[in-house]
Structures are given as structure tokens and as C-alpha cells.
Amino acid sequence: MMFSINCKPLRSLLAVAVMGFVAPAFAIDLLELPAVQSGVATRTLLLDVTARGDHSLAAAGTYGVIIVSGDDGESWTQASVPASVSLTGIHFPTPEKGWAVGHDGLILHSDDGGQTWQKQLNGHQLNEQIMAVAEHIVEQVRDELEVLQSQEDPDEYELEDAEFMLEEAEFMLEGAVDDTTAGPVRPLLDVWFRNEREGFVTGSYGMLLHTDDGGQNWTLVSDRMDNPEAFHLNQITPAPDGNLYIAGESGFVYRSSDGGESWDSLEPGYEGSFYGIVVVPDGSGDYELLAYGLRGNLFRSTDRGETWEPMDSGTTVTLMSGMLLADGTVLLAGQGGVILSRASGQKSFSQVKNPDRRVISGLVQGGDGNVVLVGMGGIRKADASGSPLASTSAEQ
Numbered sequence: 157m158m159f160s161i162n163c164k165p166l167r168s169l170l171a172v173a174v175m176g177f178v179a180p181a182f183a184i185d186l187l188e189l190p191a192v193q194s195g196v197a198t199r200t201l202l203l204d205v206t207a208r209g210d211h212s213l214a215a216a217g218t219y220g221v222i223i224v225s226g227d228d229g230e231s232w233t234q235a236s237v238p239a240s241v242s243l244t245g246i247h248f249p250t251p252e253k254g255w256a257v258g259h260d261g262l263i264l265h266s267d268d269g270g271q272t273w274q275k276q277l278n279g280h281q282l283n284e285q286i287m288a289v290a291e292h293i294v295e296q297v298r299d300e301l302e303v304l305q306s307q308e309d310p311d312e313y314e315l316e317d318a319e320f321m322l323e324e325a326e327f328m329l330e331g332a333v334d335d336t337t338a339g340p341v342r343p344l345l346d347v348w349f350r351n352e353r354e355g356f357v358t359g360s361y362g363m364l365l366h367t368d369d370g371g372q373n374w375t376l377v378s379d380r381m382d383n384p385e386a387f388h389l390n391q392i393t394p395a396p397d398g399n400l401y402i403a404g405e406s407g408f409v410y411r412s413s414d415g416g417e418s419w420d421s422l423e424p425g426y427e428g429s430f431y432g433i434v435v436v437p438d439g440s441g442d443y444e445l446l447a448y449g450l451r452g453n454l455f456r457s458t459d460r461g462e463t464w465e466p467m468d469s470g471t472t473v474t475l476m477s478g479m480l481l482a483d484g485t486v487l488l489a490g491q492g493g494v495i496l497s498r499a500s501g502q503k504s505f506s507q508v509k510n511p512d513r514r515v516i517s518g519l520v521q522g523g524d525g526n527v528v529l530v531g532m533g534g535i536r537k538a539d540a541s542g543s544p545l546a547s548t549s550a551e552q
Contacts, residue, residue, distance in 0.1 A: 187260050187278050187340060191220030191237040198223060198232050202530035204346075204518040208248035211523035214270040215530050216243035216256050224270040228522030229537060236272045237264065242343075245357075249349040255371065257347045257357050260340035265371050276371040279340015282363075283332070285376050290332040294325045348392045348400075356416055358389035358402055366416060381410055381419035391432040395443055399460060403430035409447055411461050424455040424464035434478040434486055448475040448488055454505075469496060470507055479519045481527070487542050489516035489529065497542040508542040 194200070202217035213225045215232075220240040223232040237243075243258035248270070256264040261279030266272060301318040304310045335341055342360055349355035357365040357374070362383040365374045383389075387405035394400055402410040402419070409422040409430060424430075428450035436444040445457040447464070452471040455464045469475065469488070476490040484500025493516060495508040514532040521527050526545065527538045537545045 185339075186220075186240040187262060187275075187280075189220075189240040191222075191234075191240050193234055194221070197221050197234040197534075199534035201532055202518065202534055203242065203244050204246050205520045205528055205530045206246050206248055206254075207520050207522070208254060208270060209251035209523075212251060212269065213520060213522060213528060214246055214248060214254060215518070215528075215535070216246040216258070217530070218242045220258075222246070222256060222264075222270060222273065228524040228526065229528040229535060232535065233271075235266070235270050238273065238275055239264070239278075244343065245346040247347045247349055247355075249355075250352050253349075253352045253370075255347045255349060255355060255357075257344035257359075259343045261342050261344060261359075262340075263344065263347070263357060263365075263371065263374065277365075277374045279342060282342060282376070283336045283340065287329075287332045287336055289376060290325070290329040294322070294329050297322045297325045345389065346391045348394065350394070350415075356392055356400070358392050360388045362386035362389060364389060364402075377416075380412075380417065382421050383408075383410075388429070390430065393433050393435060395435045395445075395460075396437050397441070397443075397460075401433045401435070401445065401461065403433045403447055403449070405429045409433065409445075409461055420461075422461040422464075424457070425466070426453055426455060428453055430455075431474070431476050431490075432478050434480055434488070436480055436484075436486060446478065446486065446488075448478055448490075450474050454488070468504070470505055471496065476515070476517050476531075477519050479521065479527075481521050481540055482525070483540060485540060485542075487519055487527065489519055489542075491515050495529075495538065495542040495544075499541075508538075508544075510542075510544050512536065512544060 200217055200221050202215045205215040208214050211228050213229055216222045220237045222235040222237050225232045239262055241259040241262050243256050246256040248254035252269050254266045254270050261282035263277040264273040265276050301322055304315050304318050344357050344359040346358045353370050354368045362378050364378045366377045367374050389402050389404050391403045400412040400416055407426040410419045411422055412419045430447045430449040434446040447455045452469040452473055454467040454469040456467050457464045471494050473491040473494050475488050478488040480486055486498045488496040493510045493513040495510050496505040497508050498505045516529050517531040519529055525540050529536045
């Protein structure tokens, strides 16, 4: 991987390393402590849920809990997980092969439908990658500075920029050393696989990871996007035309039109965080993008993110999850148990009456047409309009 002075990818990599934080060392390493098997796993805080087949689902959450269902969420079993960190994202590109990500830089893989999981990457290994990148950048910038200094009449501005970049690179290396000393401190936030070989993981502080061998090797590719402030990358989602979109912090959306090799920075015109994007095809090959986030903010684009317009969501609470149902209904949900629904062909959202005010952090539609909601308090179910159903026997 080559870097050059003044290039934006270099600044993005610098930011990824510098924007870490030093956490206190704990006597117990949750990366090494297997998740406890519990009779209340379906009622713990769950942060994401996904389909893994026609009637099969999987959900992940705090304390390393992963639960799987083969009957549209009517009953669940807890998986065997070799770590106890909070798990923030889960995805199955096939019914058998799945990935989950979470705090402390953890990436897990299952090849048996989610029953058992193995570690593919942890925060210690991620720190090693960041350290190697930091050392390489310092060496690269120092070499380029020496070339400039050896010139008879170097350009003053190039020389000043090179000196500044060397200072930044050395500061980055110091930060990487501090983070390595502190341990695994960087949360991963979402995971998406194109197929059982190629996938991406997004994370805090601008982390973007890629694999093309089913996770045997993960590579830090944050330099593929212009993100010098290392804003968090909260969620990644694909579109029908092959484009990829990432919902980010500080009002940024990122788009890749070449399979993730490069990313464009899009600015809908809002300074708060986006937590997700729903892609709504219109049947003609085009599609609508709905980016949702803090304080009920909702933005819409019909030209692949080139331009955006704000929408009135009808709420001021933070929207944390969203999905497109099979019949074209869009559901958005979040804090306070808020559920917003927009039927196919409609332009505005209506709020669904929901007496349960617990946070909803994830949504998925089962093969029976109903919707499984996860969040504070575990598993709940709703019909295709978003209206809550009576409690089911979601016990193990």
C-alpha cells in the first residue's frame, strides 16, 4: 500500500489511529470469557437481528449473547459464543454462514447456521494492524521529507506540509502505541457480506475492514474514503444497482459505486449522526434512499445520494433501525419504542401506537410476514404494519 504527502487517504488513516482512546485495563478479558448460557437470553438487551433463511433468524446483543430461531421468532436457542463483549451487528449471507461484530474489535464467524461461533479478529490483532500502518506511514512520510530536503531549491509550501505530515504521523504512532498498551478499545458497529467470501465491517473512529476470503484475513481499508475526522461509520447497506452506502456520524453518508474500492462523501445537509439507510426500489431500476438518525431526523434522496431533501418524520426521538418489508412498507424505529410506518406508494410516515416504550434497536421480517423487533428487554413481535402483537413464547 503506497501513501503520499497531501493525499486524503493518508489523513484518513492518520485519523483512524489518532482518534482512539485509552481505556482502563480490566482484570477480566471479555474477549477470552465465553458468553454465559442463560435462561433469560431472549430478554437481555439485543442490538441487532437478521434473517438467515426463509423462517430462520438470528439476533445478537450484550454479554456476547447470540440467539437463533428456526420458526420466525416463536422460539429461540442460545448459541455457543467464545467471548462476552457486546455484539452490535450480525449478518448471514447464506443460511449457514454468518458473521457478528462487536466491542473490543471482535469479529465472529459461524458456519453452522449460528449454533456455534469462532473468533476471526479481535481488538489486539486490530491494534497490531493499526500499529503496522502507523509505522509504515511514519517511514513513508520521513522518506518523502528527506527527498524534499535534498533538493537544491525545495518548494517552501511542500516542505512545510511534509514537516506537518511527519508531526501528524509521529503523533499517530504514539496514539497507536497508547492504544496497544490500553488493549482492545475500538468498537465495531456493523457487518455486511456480499457473499460467503467478501464482506465489510464498519466501526468507530472511521474503521472500515474488508475481507475477500471469508474472513480468514481482514484488512483495514479506511484509506479508501475521505474521513479525516474519523467519524464513526454506523451502518452499511447495499442497493440493487450494486452501490454500497454507509450511514455515518456528523451528517455524512458514504457511497461506493465500485464494490467498495473507493467511496464518495455525501452530505445531506444535517450535522447529526445517521444510524442507518433504507433502500426502497421503485420497480424501474431506480430507488429511494432514506437516511435516519438523531432526534427523528430523516432525509430522502432519489438520485443515488447526489441531492437530499429533509422529511418530516413526525417524531423528535432518535431513530435507530429501519427496514423495507416484502410488501413495500418501510418501518423505522428507535428510542421510546417509537415505530414509524409508511405503506408502499405513500410519501409520509405515520406513528404506530405502541404502549411498549422500550428502545428498539433492530428489525427483521420473518417468513410468516410478521416483524421481529429487538432492543431493550429482548424480543418482541409486530405485524406487517408495525403494530405490536401479543407476547409470544420467546422463551428458550
